Structures are given as structure tokens and as C-alpha cells.
Amino acid sequence: MSPTFVVVPQWQGSISSRAMRLADGAEAIRGDLPESATRTVDVPAEAGDAQDTGIHRFSTLLMVRERMYLTLRSVTDWALTIGGDCGVSLSAVAHAARRHPNDLAVVWLDAHAALHTPETSPSGAFNGMVVRAIAGEGTDGLALAEDSRVPLERVIIAGARDIDPAEADLIAERGIVTVPVEDLGSPDALVAAVRATGAGQVYLHIDLDVLDPSAITGLGDLYPFGLAVETLTGLITALRADFGLAGATIAGFAPASPEDAGDDLPSILRIIGALTR
Template identity: 40%
Template sequence: MSKPVFLLVPEWQGSDSSRAMQLTDGAALLREDLPRSALTEVAVPLEAGDALGTPVARLSSVLQARDATRRALAEIDATPIIVGGDCATSLPGIEAAARAHGDGLAVLWCNAHPHAQHPSTSPSGAASGMTLRHALGDGSPDLISPNPITPSQVTFVGTRAFDPEEEEFLRGKSIAMFGADDPDLKTSVMRRLKDAGATHLYVHIDLDVLDPAEFSAVHSAVPFGLSVSQLTEVIRAAVALLPLAGGAICEFAPSDPANAADNQPTVLRVLAALTSGSAA
């Protein structure tokens, strides 16, 4: 892959957490660790935003952030890595990768949640929880991807917390799923990617994919997650196997300076794994 460009998108309006603004603190910390020469800061509205008469909470601000990210992506001639916000920030990155690579794109979905809620059934109305649904071409007309992917392009890694509505939607769809209990997680995921015949890779990472015992700077910790070693091993193998078309690291939400100091090195370790296929 080419050397990456980092898009800092400190969006919090897509989150359903009462502590969503902690994402802006996480983004500010990551800004200091990213190379200035390869950093693009995407303007995100300060205000919460309005649902615009839809079931999607804060939709107006989510759309502004999405459109600003799309414009930034259009100006980049390098591999884009989106960091610093909620999971809805990953949607324009998936769109761009799908537009460039079509059905040759594989999406590695490293997330405790599938984020496959529909606006009409979502308990929270949070755009973050609908990210994959919109990437698959279903959901709110305002957010549906113009370049939808198919279920067969998606591989769940560490996904383990499904709402009943998501289970119903995903039932029978050809999404492979691998968890922390897989005896050889890296081999299983690499076999899936090879069998899919993909030519390029998009890696979506919500940090809640990690086990809470190893990483706690998230809003919705879910037990029985991946170890840091499992996650980074899978990511390094994946980006060595396929050229990286883009990626996102989402939901770094430190609760206080001590929590940030404990967890920020892990975020940087994950980021290093994601960019380990970069050209020198």
C-alpha cells in the first residue's frame, strides 16, 4: 500500500452514549501522535444537530461530517485511515473503497457490534449503530451508501453483541464470523479472505472489539473480546495479504487522563498494525 494519510474526524454525534463528547478528547490525544505531514483534520459541527424529522438522532450534524469527510477523501491520492470519532465516520471510507474496487473489496469488520440496525427499529436512533446497514445499501435514504457492498464481502472479527433486530436482518446472509475463541483466528480469517477472491481490503476497527480486561477507553465494553495480540496479528496478516484500500479506528473515548494514559499506547499499537503494509 502507499503511505497512509490520516483523516482526523472527531465526530461524536453518531454515538448513543451520554458520554459521547469523550470522543473529542480521544481525537485530541491522537492528533498529537499523528504525523503532521500526513494529517488532514475534517471539520465536524460543534452542535448536536437535528433528526430532520427522521428516526436518526442528530442527523444534520452526522450528514455535515459525512459530507466533509467525502470531500477530504476526494482530494487524497493515498491510503486513507479515518480516526478519532464514532463508528459512523467509517461509512464514507467504506463508500470510497467500494467505489474504487467494487466487488473486489473485502471488508474486515473488527467490532463488538455489527452496527446493522435499521432506523425504524433502532432503540437509540444512533447513526453509529446503523453503519454497516447503510454500507450494505439499506436504512435511511440520507445515509445509504451510493456504492453498497454485499454481505459476502464482509467478515466479522470479534463481533459478539447482536440486537434481536440485527440477528433477524443478518440471518442467512453470507457474512463469515470469527471470534476470540477461534483456536487459530489469524488462519481462519486469512482463509476467508483468500476464498473470497478479494483484491483489496478495508479494515474497520471499533476499539470495543478488544476485551475490556485489556482496553477500557470505550463507551460500550463487551466481555469476551479479542486480546490486543489477537487483533494486531490478524490485522498485520490481512494487510500483508491484500493491499489496504482504507480503514478506520473508532471509539477511543478515554474517561479521564489516567484512563487515556493507560489505553492510548494500545490505540497506537493497533494503528501501527493497520499501517504495517505501507510502502517505505
């Protein structure tokens, strides 16, 4: 079945001075999606507050999570979530995990590992904590419950190029599987890593900063030596050939202007095509 597109113009998970562009990016992508298959989650305008959690804008992030949950409950097959910041994957992965208990792996294609908790985060931005929350670790309210979490042994971090020391220590201590950019020229290593989890279903989180800045310019931060669009779509195709696609996210589109968004949208639509055709 074709997916339901769930657009979530959330920006509160980022503390970048350019965070509001993430909402603009989600809206720009929404303009090219089929209206009949698209649902938009209302994101409050206010930033929200931390409520002593160590997570900036926690109150709004919690509100959006609840609104996403209500939207996703009515999705009968799988959802392609369009962010916004990477925090939109939290409810989306939970939805997929409930549908595929104990059979779901998460492939986190991102320039960042997102393995912090409030105790280790240098910024307090939820963007950097999402994978730990998906694994049920971190702050109550955002950390997923037992019936919807995906443990770190079924998470593969792919394409990360900006990993903090605390994250590197956790990767070593917990044996978290990472696949660097140089091993993604062929899909073999990534497919093998997913196969080793024993999962039959995969959730694909794609932060567009996994791409090289030469491939797409509408990014909040530019990290060189990323993937080409053709490489990314090849990885998606290979994973879909071997595993069921339980859901996906495209996040991190932060165009500086509508004109810049128009320049990048053809590449984004190619990625959407690889996920949906």
C-alpha cells in the same frame, strides 16, 4: 505508500451519555500522529436533529459525511480514519470502494454488528446502522450509492459480542459471515472468510471495543471476552499479507480523562503500527 491520517472527532453517531468522550479520544490520538500526513475534518459542535429519519442527529451526520467526502477526494493513496464514533467509516469505505470497485471486502472488527436500519434500531443511534448503510441499505443521505457501496456478501463481522435479535435474524436470513472471538485466536478463519468473498482488497474497521476491557480502558461500554492487542495486531498482519489494504478505521476511543488516554495510547499506537508499517 504511507497513509494519510484523517481525524474525524465525530460523536453524534452515539447516543451514550459518554459520547463526547469520543471526540476527546480522536483528538488524543491525533496528538501522536505525524502532522504533515494528518488532516482533520471539522465536526460541528451542535448535535443536529433527526429530520424525521429515525436517526438521532441525522443533520450533523450528513454534514460530516459531506465534509469527509471533500477531504478524502484529495487523498492520493489510502486513508487511515481516526474516529470518533463508528459512523466515520461510512465515507471512508465509500472512498475505498470507488478506488477498488467490485474488489473490496470490509472486515468489521467490533463488539457490535451495526446491522440495524431505523426501522429495527432500538436506540436510533447511527452507530448501530453503519454496516447496513455501507451496503446501501437504510436512509437516503447516509446509505451509500451504487458506485460506492459494499454488499453484505462482502462484509465479515468479526469479534461481535453484542448482537440484537433483529441483527441475528438478518445474519441468518442473508447469510452474513460472522467470525466469533473464539475463532480469532489464529488468523486462519478470518483470512479464509475474506478469501471466500473473492475480493483482493480489504477495508479494516476497528472499533476498539473489539478488544477485551483488560487491554484498553478508554471505551464507552465494556464488553468482556474480547481480543488481546497482540491478537488484533496479528489479525491485521495476516490480512495485509494476503490482501491489499484499501483503508482502515480506528474508532470508539472514549477516555475518561487525559491521564487515562495516556495509559491507552501505547496500545492504540501498536495497532496503528500494524496497519502502517
